[in-house]
Amino acid sequence: MNDASGRTALLHATIVVVASGGLRALTYRAVAAEAGVSHGLVRHHFGSRDQLIAEAMEFAIDESLRGSNMLESGLTVDAFAAGIESLADRDSEIQSFQYELLLESRRRPELRSLAERHYGAYHDAITRQLARLGVEDPELAELIWFALDGIVFKQLVLPENAGAALSRIRALIADAARR
Known part of the structure; x- marks a missing residue:
């Protein structure tokens, strides 16, 4: 295992551990067991638990945005909505x-910057994607971001079809793009 693939495996393992057991379950040993390596390797790559958490959050945001279609150019309104629709199904561990x-950032102020980074990255990606679709309405972008965030959270907690809400989001975007 080279350094790059080793770090990636450890970041994936961190996501799995936290997604299944919460942040309190995150230990070097738990990450190492999930990745199939010694716990000393986790400390070697990240130094501290806080650094591991920060890098795992950055990794999760990047993977999630790449896995959706929020970074692609040339999308239609339907393609944009379809990418969001399957986000929780496709990346449930990353989203969890x-x-x-x-x-946890509500209880631990040192995690607040990670929460801000999370919300900023998704908001910016949605705003850019809407602009590519011809929608330059910051209030609509905010509304869509909040709606999509809620849809993904709901799909994680109580999975069910969000088709009606997503159809309405598609219609709002299509309407705004025609103006």
Whole structure:
């Protein structure tokens, strides 16, 4: 295992550990066991638990945005909405990990910057994607961001079809793009 693939495996393992057991379950030993390596390797790569958490959050945001279509150019309104629609199904561990950290940031102020980074990254990606679709309405971008965030959270907690809400979001975006 080279350094790059080793770090990636450890970041994936961190996401799995936190997604399944919460942030309190995150230990070097738990991450090492999930990744199939010695716990000393986790400390070697990240130095501290806080650094591991910070890098795992950055990794989760990047993976999630790449896995959705929020970074692609040339999308239609339907393609944009379809990418969001399957986000929780496709990346449930990554999404669960992020929500665990967001909730923990209420109790641990040192995690607040990670929460701000999370919300900023998704908001900016949605705003850019809407601009590519011809929608330059900051209030609509904010509304869509909040709605999509709620849809993903709901799909994680009580999975069910969000088709009606997503259809309405598609219609709002299509309407705004035609103006």
